[in-house]
Amino acid sequence: MNAPTTPKDEPPKGDRIAKVLARAGVCSRRDAERMILSGRISVNGTVLESPAHNVTDKDKILVDGKPLQASEPTRVWRYHKPRGQVTTARDPEGRTTVFDSLPKDLPRVISIGRLDVNTEGLLLLTNDGALARKLELPATGWARRYRVRAHGRTNQAKLDTLQKGIKVDGVQYGPIQAKLERDKGANAWIAMTLREGKNREIKRVLETLGLDVNRLIRTSFGPFQLGDLAEGAVQEIPARVLADQLGETDRKKNQAKASGNSSEADGTTGGGGRASSKSKLKLKSRPVAKGKKAFKKRKTVVDHSASDGKKSTGGKRRGSAKPGTRNKGSHADRRR
8 A cells, every 4th residue: 555645755836947937938948047046036035046946826936026926818919020030039149129120118028939040021029928938839720821932933733732741851841731723934923831830941842843942921820910010010819809819718808907907118128028827818729720621711711910900010001012012922941
């Protein structure tokens, strides 16, 4: 018969402090550990000396002497990422980051997934760390759509082979829908839909077909689309639209909180910005189908945004374009 469990046998309550700081969007876990070792983090009045410390919701955490902010109403923004920006809080090579380019009055946010430096288009930003993690998972079933320009010749029959998935250099990629839009001259334009976020997925997959991707634009993420959002502009998704798409069970309550609690900008827009780790929205689960069934168009696609009268911030608008030209409706994903 097993001996009764003693308090010493019980696992510590709560989560590791570095994990909590990372979820809150303060910084990465590795950076959080460095901050702790530098004496910048205290819990209940005691400066921590080691990352091996668990905390709960009842603990008072200070970062550089300032309280770790309580969770705020979930907010999400659309950002039209230009080519050449990296999706990280800081870049060791000194390149411009997405967060360097955001308006100074924007609350501290984190990105939902990433886009490669040479990828452009729709990037979602949020103040809710838990929501960001949830939407990044392929299990949500949310499709990522792109327009791709690639050097080389192909045909629809070759692209259709991707619908069953493909294995490249030992990495298995799920079903991909690819539609040839134009194949004239040196380049082909292809519309692609996938539900994973593996690093450089589109580039690696198309290489197996003899195509070299030279432009990648993300046009939508789940129900949210780039639309006519100008390059470099950022625009908040209306609370009611966000609630509808994320399946909030008590929408009126969330909208009331959102209208009564406007976030205050602290002048810092880095990717290490603090984001709430407690999502107040329950995400609608969408099963991941295989093959052609995985790519049926949804009726819930949202053209985000200005239904609440808000204007886009920043950015230079472009005229509409046809395949093969610069297009403001293009998007890209760093992971492709």
